[in-house]
Amino acid sequence: MESKDKIFKQVLIALFGAIIIIQNFIPFLGYIPMGPLNLTIIHITVIVTALVFGTKYGSIIGGIWGIITFIRAFVWPTSPLAAIVFVNPLISILPRILIGTVAGWLFKFLTLRTGKKYLSMTVAAVAGSLVNTILVLGQIYLFYRGHSMALYHIDIQALLPYLLGVIATNGIPEAILAGILAPMIAKPLRKMMIDRIK
Structure with a gap:
């Protein structure tokens, strides 16, 4: 019985990995284009995985997204900036992994402290999303601020306000979403997993 449950769990995790791959390559399933930037919704799949299966699997699914982002930066970038900044694995891979790490860990921590699972899921989801946004944009500023004129057509003094504007227009809506x-997705999936084990 235990081996069947393990196989069932592995199949679901493989399914989430497949969803991540599909979201990366089918327009509007993972990215909503908004001018030179894209409103990302792939992070929700990573967060759901972390909330349902834990930090380890959330980080793995996030890592799959990061590796795809890294490869796409070379062969099929999602935006003009992606071809320049996402060739750096610290920007393309690390923040994606940490979405699952932070969301999974924070959910477990808050649930143990408060006992309120749904609220804990909400806080963990927002935090996971913001970790991705802040790390990606923060590292863009750290590594590429000297090239701001070439990348963004703005002076270095205007780069930080520009990136903060991206957090406001992209990062915050992504976190709220x-x-x-x-x-809403993770709660019934968790119940299904618990019922399956019973």
Whole structure:
């Protein structure tokens, strides 16, 4: 019985990995184009995985997304900036892994402290999303601020306000969306997993 449950769990994790791959290559399933940038919704899949299966698997699914982002930067970038900044694995891979790490860990921690699973899911989802946004944009500033004129057509003094503007227009809506959708998806999936074990 235990081996069947393990296989069932592995199949679901493989399914989430397949969803991540599909979201990366079918327009509007993973990215919503908004001018030179894209509103990302792939992070919700990573967060749901972390909330349902834990930190380890959330980090693995996030890592799959990161590796795809890294490869796509060379062969089929999602935006003009992606071809320049996402060739750096610290920007393309690390933040994606940490979405699952932070969301999974924070959910477990808050659930143990408060006992309120749905609220814990919401907070963990928002935090996971913001970790991705802040790390990606923060590292872009750290590594590429000297090339701001070439990349963004703005002076280095205007780069930080520009990136903060991206957080406001992209990062915050992405975090709000994650906080709403991830718990709605994760809660019934967790119940299904618990019922399956019973």
